[in-house]
Amino acid sequence: MPSAQTRGIHVCEGGFFIRTIFATLDYRSLTIALTSIFLGATGQFLFRLGMIKYGKVTIEGVWSQLIGIILTPAIFFGFVCFGISSILWLVVISRWELSYAYPMVALGYALAVFYGTFILKETVSLPKIFGCILILLGISVLGIFGQVKQ
Numbered sequence: 757m758p759s760a761q762t763r764g765i766h767v768c769e770g771g772f773f774i775r776t777i778f779a780t781l782d783y784r785s786l787t788i789a790l791t792s793i794f795l796g797a798t799g800q801f802l803f804r805l806g807m808i809k810y811g812k813v814t815i816e817g818v819w820s821q822l823i824g825i826i827l828t829p830a831i832f833f834g835f836v837c838f839g840i841s842s843i844l845w846l847v848v849i850s851r852w853e854l855s856y857a858y859p860m861v862a863l864g865y866a867l868a869v870f871y872g873t874f875i876l877k878e879t880v881s882l883p884k885i886f887g888c889i890l891i892l893l894g895i896s897v898l899g900i901f902g903q904v905k906q
Contacts, residue, residue, distance in 0.1 A: 782851070785847075785848060785851045785852060788844050788847050788848055789844075789845075789848045789852075789857060789860055790860075790863070791841075791844055792841045792842075792844035792845045792848060793841075793860060793861055793863050793864045793867070794864075794867065795837045795838070795840050795841035795844070796837070796838060796841040796845075796861070796864050797863075797864035797865075797867035797868050797871065798834075798837045798867075798871075799834040799835070799836075799837035799838040799841060800834070800864070800868055800871075801834075801868065801871040801872075801875070801876075802830045802831065802833050802834030802837060803830070803831055803834040804871075804872075804876065805830040805834075805876070806825075806828040806829070806830030806831035806832075806834060807825075807828075807831070808876075809828060809830065810824070810825055810828050810831070813825070856898060856902045859894065859895060859898055860895055860898070862891045862894065862895060863891070863892075863895060865887075865888070865891055866888040866891050866892060869884050869887075869888055
């Protein structure tokens with residue numbers, strides 16, 4: 757069995773195991789992943805902004821109104837953000853294991869709460885805050901203990 761040092765884990769005082777992140781982290785892939793996640797969340801924000809302007813639709817009515825919805829500027833640019841996000845995400849999952857990469861998408865949920873609270877003036881609640889904290893903690897666990905095969 758490989759030692760802790762050869763597995764990229766550093767033993768610190770007090771017996772805590774901390775991954776030597778700076779030695780193994782692929783900053784380029786991380787930057788691409790974060791950009792993809794940011795664009796995906798921004799696309800969701802633009803969809804919401806566009807639908808506020810367009811108005812409410814029903815599942816039955818959405819098909820007959822689809823062209824008008826898509827041509828709403830905010831929604832159109834939301835699709836552009838999603839398209840670019842998807843292309844960047846292909847790069848990420850070509851380099852990282854899906855089980856490592858995909859949970860990072862949860863950062864988009866935290867960003868959506870930010871957009872909703874500070875730009876759309878939606879109400880913020882303790883469950884939203886607690887959920888965002890849990891998401892960030894979960895992603896931190898992956899970042900510290902997850903293994904990325906490139």
